[in-house]
Amino acid sequence: MSDIQFDRICLIGIGLIGSSIAHDLRRLSLTREIVVADHGAAALKRAEELRLGDRYLASAADAVRDADLVIVCVPVGASEAVAKEIAGSLKPGAIVTDVGSTKASVIAQMQPHMPDNVNFIPGHPLAGTEKSGPDAGFPGLFEGRWCIFTPLPGTNEDALRKLRRFWETLGSKVDEMDAEHHDKVLAIVSHLPHLIAYNIVGTADDLETVTESEVIKYSASGFRDFTRLAASDPTMWRDVCLHNRDAILEMLARFSEDLAYLQRAIRWGEGDKIFDLFTRTRAIRRSIVQAGQDVDAPDFGRPHGLEKK
Numbered sequence: 001m002s003d004i005q006f007d008r009i010c011l012i013g014i015g016l017i018g019s020s021i022a023h024d025l026r027r028l029s030l031t032r033e034i035v036v037a038d039h040g041a042a043a044l045k046r047a048e049e050l051r052l053g054d055r056y057l058a059s060a061a062d063a064v065r066d067a068d069l070v071i072v073c074v075p076v077g078a079s080e081a082v083a084k085e086i087a088g089s090l091k092p093g094a095i096v097t098d099v100g101s102t103k104a105s106v107i108a109q110m111q112p113h114m115p116d117n118v119n120f121i122p123g124h125p126l127a128g129t130e131k132s133g134p135d136a137g138f139p140g141l142f143e144g145r146w147c148i149f150t151p152l153p154g155t156n157e158d159a160l161r162k163l164r165r166f167w168e169t170l171g172s173k174v175d176e177m178d179a180e181h182h183d184k185v186l187a188i189v190s191h192l193p194h195l196i197a198y199n200i201v202g203t204a205d206d207l208e209t210v211t212e213s214e215v216i217k218y219s220a221s222g223f224r225d226f227t228r229l230a231a232s233d234p235t236m237w238r239d240v241c242l243h244n245r246d247a248i249l250e251m252l253a254r255f256s257e258d259l260a261y262l263q264r265a266i267r268w269g270e271g272d273k274i275f276d277l278f279t280r281t282r283a284i285r286r287s288i289v290q291a292g293q294d295v296d297a298p299d300f301g302r303p304h305g306l307e308k309k
């Protein structure tokens with residue numbers, strides 16, 4: 001089946017997200033040419049070995065020439081450098097989008113450099129794994145997942161419709177919201193859980209009374225789930241922390257207050273409070289399963305067919 005919406009698509013940054021898009025572009029025959037750009041020679045070479053594109057370039061400026069759709073797939077902290085690099089070479093009428101996990105900062109970094117004759121539409125696919133690099137990508141990553149656009153006022157409706165259709169062809173459900181709201185929502189559903197995971201695994205690593213071999217040996221009991229999140233790419237997550245600072249600090253403050261409440265309930269033996277909280281949280285889990293965002297399988301969901309890798 002061929003559903004060509006863009007003659008030439010340029011992917012800047014060929015890591016987990018960029019390579020997953022490349023796999024889908026091929027699988028679904030969505031373009032005539034895939035141009036891959038990455039500043040890392042090793043990533044470019046690997047992308048070529050995996051045949052993720054048709055051309056491979058170190059220069060993003062050269063790669064975007066005549067591209068109808070440009071998808072920026074770099075860590076959010078690199079957005080401004082990429083925007084500056086490509087600004088002078090973009091095709092008039094091109095759509096420029098991104099996949100960054102934070103949106104207000106990406107807009108602040110990119111928008112000032114975007115020429116008036118291109119359509120800049122910030123986006124964020126809510127799909128991923130803890131892996132990174134060109135080998136981490138796989139076809140179908142975005143199937144059944146949300147992709148959130150945070151369009152700027154005055155965005156061209158045709159371009160928006162085209163990009164929406166593109167992500168829907170990859171299997172995503174598309175939603176729109178403003179960037180500040182996106183950053184708050186993501187701070188609680190994604191950024192805070194990763195920070196808690198990084199912190200708990202760091203705490204276990206620092207413990208002197210429990211040896212590292214015991215932490216690894218007995219990790220089946222809850223800790224293991226945190227280690228998966230805590231294995232996520234350090235560059236990407238450093239950038240998320242620095243570029244969604246306000247929303248993350250707000251969520252961390254609320255989290256600390258709630259943790260103190262739980263701590264107090266445990267200290268004073270207030271079983272009812274503890275039981276009420278745990279009952280409320282169990283209902284949230286049920287709602288997530290009912291919404292089709294996970295399956296109701298035991299052993300913390302593994303392996304259950306949702307994870308592709």
Ligand code: NAP
Nearest residue numbers: 013015016017039040074075076078100101128129132133
């Ligand atoms: P990744 O696997 O680390 O890939 C990023 C690639 O971009 C790397 O090859 C990196 O090269 C390259 N790069 C960095 N700066 C560049 C620049 N200035 N010019 C050209 N290439 C550059 O990261 P990812 O997981 O695909 O994440 C990419 C974006 O998607 C991030 O903004 C992230 O927030 C977002 N996202 C990630 C997930 C997830 O679960 N991973 C989910 C949704 C959205 P070097 O490594 O050599 O610097």
